[in-house]
Amino acid sequence: MARPFIEFIQCQALPWQRGLYGGARPELDVRMLSMDEETGASSALLRYPGGWARNEPERLGADEELFVLRGELRIGQTLYGPYSYAYLPAGYERPSASSRSGAVVVSFFSAEPSVTSDTMDEAAPQRMVSKVDALEGPWTGNFHPDFPPGAGRKWLKQDPLSGEQTWVLGTLPLRSGRRPERHPVVEELFLISGMLAGPLGTMYPGAYFWRPPHEWHGPFGTLTGNVELFRTIGGPLSTEYADQDVEFSFEPEYRPILPADEHEAQASYKSLLPSYLALGPQIFEME
Numbered sequence: 001m002a003r004p005f006i007e008f009i010q011c012q013a014l015p016w017q018r019g020l021y022g023g024a025r026p027e028l029d030v031r032m033l034s035m036d037e038e039t040g041a042s043s044a045l046l047r048y049p050g051g052w053a054r055n056e057p058e059r060l061g062a063d064e065e066l067f068v069l070r071g072e073l074r075i076g077q078t079l080y081g082p083y084s085y086a087y088l089p090a091g092y093e094r095p096s097a098s099s100r101s102g103a104v105v106v107s108f109f110s111a112e113p114s115v116t117s118d119t120m121d122e123a124a125p126q127r128m129v130s131k132v133d134a135l136e137g138p139w140t141g142n143f144h145p146d147f148p149p150g151a152g153r154k155w156l157k158q159d160p161l162s163g164e165q166t167w168v169l170g171t172l173p174l175r176s177g178r179r180p181e182r183h184p185v186v187e188e189l190f191l192i193s194g195m196l197a198g199p200l201g202t203m204y205p206g207a208y209f210w211r212p213p214h215e216w217h218g219p220f221g222t223l224t225g226n227v228e229l230f231r232t233i234g235g236p237l238s239t240e241y242a243d244q245d246v247e248f249s250f251e252p253e254y255r256p257i258l259p260a261d262e263h264e265a266q267a268s269y270k271s272l273l274p275s276y277l278a279l280g281p282q283i284f285e286m287e
Contacts, residue, residue: 002037003036007209009209009256010204010207011033011190011208014033016029017032021113022112022113025113028046033208040062041109041110042108043106044107044109045104046103049102052098055096059115059116061090062090062113063090063110064086064108065085065231066108068105069105070082070102071101072103074096076094080131083135084131085156086129087128091116091120127160139153139154139170150171154167154170168228168229172225173223175225178245179219179242180218181219182217183237185232185236186232186233188208189208191204194226194227198217198219198220199218200255200256201255201256
């Protein structure tokens, strides 16, 4: 797999770049979280400026999965506020798009997000998710008999063809596990709020990882509780737990797994960590 193993980096340590690669939205500021150099697929933090508007139709040659963190984004007649989600397949026509107040959005692209004249394929309507508001709807209960209690899930997407899933996980404070685990699919996370401690360090809002299949990880815990955005690539999530409990600490050393070109960003993260903690939710401000 061409996408590098990242676990984990704070997005605040990554630079803002001007314009979305592929040329579709040159007015945006972009923080690239990870990219597959072979397919052009990527995960990115997009910052839409206040007053941004695209009045002509737009189709992308890639699926776009989006989750609004701050502000609001309008696509056609649909308004996406904070914690709103959509899955728009390649070839879906956005008749227009705008952001009156600006927005910070996590977007996941299945290929390079370049403009295309191609329309959606026949299967796309089955897979499309027009909008889910994560502020509404019920939490599900425990979803694995060995999963530590004290967490709930809100589904955003369950692809009927690939089985791939996207969801929001919410956990209670003072919760921790004791068994490492692994999955047969890619697991990707963006931490929205709270903290999450694990063997490789403590994540704070803005933390991101891309974990390949079959990598042992955990256990994890949180003093504050948290809200996490998860997705899988390659099928639905299933979990294998280790047979034995292991030691867990709420104060682990930061020992990340990062591609070579992110080591400078890692050093930046370490030096700026106190200011991240002081900023709290302001890390997702529009400016």
